[in-house]
Amino acid sequence: MSRQSPLFLAALALLFVSGFAALVYQVLWLRELGLLFGATAQAAAVTIAVFFAGIAAGGWFWGRLAARFERPLLVFGLLEIGVAATALLHFVLVDAYHALYPAFYALAGDNLALNTLLKAALAFTVLFPPAFLMGGTLPMMGQHLIRQPEDLGRTGSLLYALNTLGGASGAFAAAFILPLALGFAGAYLLAMGLDLLVGVAAVLLALRLGRLPAPTPADAGASRAAPARSVGTGFRRGLVWWLAFLSGFLTLAVEVLWTRMFAQVLQNSVYTYAVVLILFLAALAIGASLANRLAARRLDPVAVTAGLLALSGVALATTPFSFHAITDGLAYLGQDDGFVRYIVSVFVQAGAVMLLPAILLGALFPFLLRALERDDVIPGTAIGRLVAANTVGAILGALVAGFGMLALFGLWPSILMMAGGYLLLAVVTLGVHPLRHRLAWSAACASLLLPLLVVDSNQFNRLQLAPNERVLELVEGAHATAAATERDGHRLIRVNNFYRLGGTGAMDSERNQARIPLLLHPDPQSVFFLGMGTGITAGAAVDFPVAEITICELLPEVIHLAERHFNEPAKGLFDDERVRIRAEDGRNCLAGDRRQHDVIVSDLFTPWKAGTGNLYTVEHYEIVKSRLAEGGVFAQWLPLYQLSRQEFETIARTVASVFPQVVLWRGDMYPRGPIVALVAYGDETALPVEAVEANTLAMAAPGTDPEATLAALMRFYIGNIGDSGMLSNGPLNTDNRPVIEYGAPRTQRGEDDWFVGMDLARFYEALADAMPPGRDPYLEQLNDRQRGFVTAGLSYYRYVVLLSEGHEQAAQVFLEDFLERTPFDFAPDPASDDSAPTGWEAGR
Incomplete structure (x- = not known):
């Protein structure tokens, strides 16, 4: 089929719209399940892992069956219709979970493992079926369009680029347009409608085309019997699968680390998080286009793969330096810009840091299709297996970076370690080359890797501190980078550099947040605090004769810092036997716990x-x-x-x-x-x-x-x-x-x-x-x-x-x-805008 033919272009358009709908789903699922599970890093990880697992399983399963279908475009259309149908179950299952969640919560209690298992079970029920069907769409379209083995790299990378570009467009629409225009339910129904439209169009197109000749060779069994010869210099298949797996691992780990990196200098709204995601997806699409051009030139796949890996490592290693330079030492971006100008500025400045490295990262996976070009290749099977290996690696990479590396090594060392990982993979890839070439490439990569081993990551400012402010303790964890700092004798907690959670400089105001509602109740016995921060507010409840104080704070890093540095201004909150503190989303805590409270304070x-x-x-x-x-x-x-x-x-x-x-x-x-x-x-x-x-x-x-x-x-x-x-x-x-x-x-x-x-x-x-x-x-x-x-x-x-x-x-x-x-004497200080005296503290 000619690349300029209307049928070929129509198929590409269908794949673009399919990618658009898939990212709309993903954004909405993350948000909806975040409401159910809580806005915690663990809940997000469960959702992403289940979604990616469905994609991986679908890619492997449907790719394995690709050669059996005489009309793969018809199967593509049926898969898209199936995605729309299974996505409809979301509404039923989510409503059922809302009703059953208190019982689940009572069963799991504070057992994190059981809680996570229950959440994973629901996420699996909601996400896995449509994701499993989504995973088959790219292999089926590849099986339909790729007619010759030597077209696998060029056409396969083009399909991946169009699908990913559609995803970037969907992410933009899901963040900037659809929620306010249609509401989340309307946006979800739109995505279902698009999938249904794509599915019906593909089915009608397939019926019009009839049965196409099978990709060369026509008989898959005969192909397996014939001696396999490599295209180009040859590439061990086992190495290709490992490279696909490790590419997914490193790429998603880098995305997690970059998201934390930009969280230090951005507004951290739904818009700025979307900007980072959109840029990342757009860069992957451009990278796939680069892979398409490289595949078309019929270059040595081993040399190109090793080169992409080495360049990815070098480019990634520069991101801490470029980020530090562009943000002027982690200064808040776009301080005085209006919204539109600010978003444009974030696109420009974030793109300057991450676009080139992400393009190189994005070129590797689709170019590996070029390494699979053999006489016996089945396009759909090759694409499906490669997608499965890459996606499984992506799941593990996101989990290891988010829950392991950030806490163990910190942000900047983790990024440099990822860069070193790419360089090491470049050396491993050269294992199929003659010894002298291997030694030369290894020496070159080692020389690039050496600076990473001696770079002092402490040279990068971790916080943008005010004059006379010093860091008491900094914690980098799965949820946030948090710090306790001191300035002019007052302590405060910072989250992700710029977000301040209160401190000792305004204790009367913070304590009033607990005192006022507690004073209004005739006999408060049970108090619930949604959010904790420094603990000064909740600590004010210690003075009351309450029986129990329950606190839900989203960030465990904040709980750690509050206990170590604010127990005294919090009136011994962390030593009081009546106090129960949970590192959990507050809304989630209230929804799951059937206990009733006399006073509920939302921070x-x-x-x-x-x-x-x-x-x-x-x-x-x-x-x-x-x-x-x-x-x-x-x-x-x-x-x-x-x-x-x-x-x-x-x-x-x-x-x-x-x-x-x-x-x-x-x-x-x-x-x-x-x-x-x-x-x-x-x-x-x-x-x-x-x-x-x-x-x-x-x-x-x-x-x-x-x-x-x-x-x-x-x-x-x-x-x-x-x-x-x-x-x-x-x-x-x-x-x-x-x-x-x-x-x-x-x-x-x-x-x-x-x-x-x-x-x-x-x-x-x-x-x-x-x-x-x-x-x-x-x-x-x-x-x-x-x-x-x-x-x-x-x-x-x-x-x-x-x-x-x-x-x-x-x-x-x-x-x-x-x-x-006023029934007592009071002389206000004209130099202060502090509150009027609280009265009940007089003489204490």
């Missing part, structure tokens, strides 16, 4: 970071509500300095759509870095004043005026946002349409203003006008003077905002109103 989460948007959805809040005991209190803390007003209102609407009672509390009085809590109840309720007075008095120094302690708390109350009518109609944040996860990254890049300062003060005023304290049903048990404490808090916030903007005279008016309503 501050960076809203634009990939995965955190799942903690602001309707489905998550329904899980939270189901785990609240009668009269329970849920506090969703929000960093307003990382949200626009629109995003804040979206989250507030989402909470209010699940909980019948939602009120708003401050965590501090900062004008530029404020945090607030959406405090929600499972039933309509009023603030239990007598219990709250008793709680606040128990926290205060002996002899403190009870009214003063109540006043100190009520200054943090903002208003009844659920009953105010201020939450205008708008979208809810759901698992299917995650408007926060996809909208917050754009806000962070400067397309909107943060909800702070004067804009926030005006919102507080509007809320007070819409629902004055005197008409607020939540405050019905307070008397008029006690309701005045709420007004005092608003006046104080107006004061600090006006003062921060230089309006001292106007600020003084609100300060006087605050002091008039």
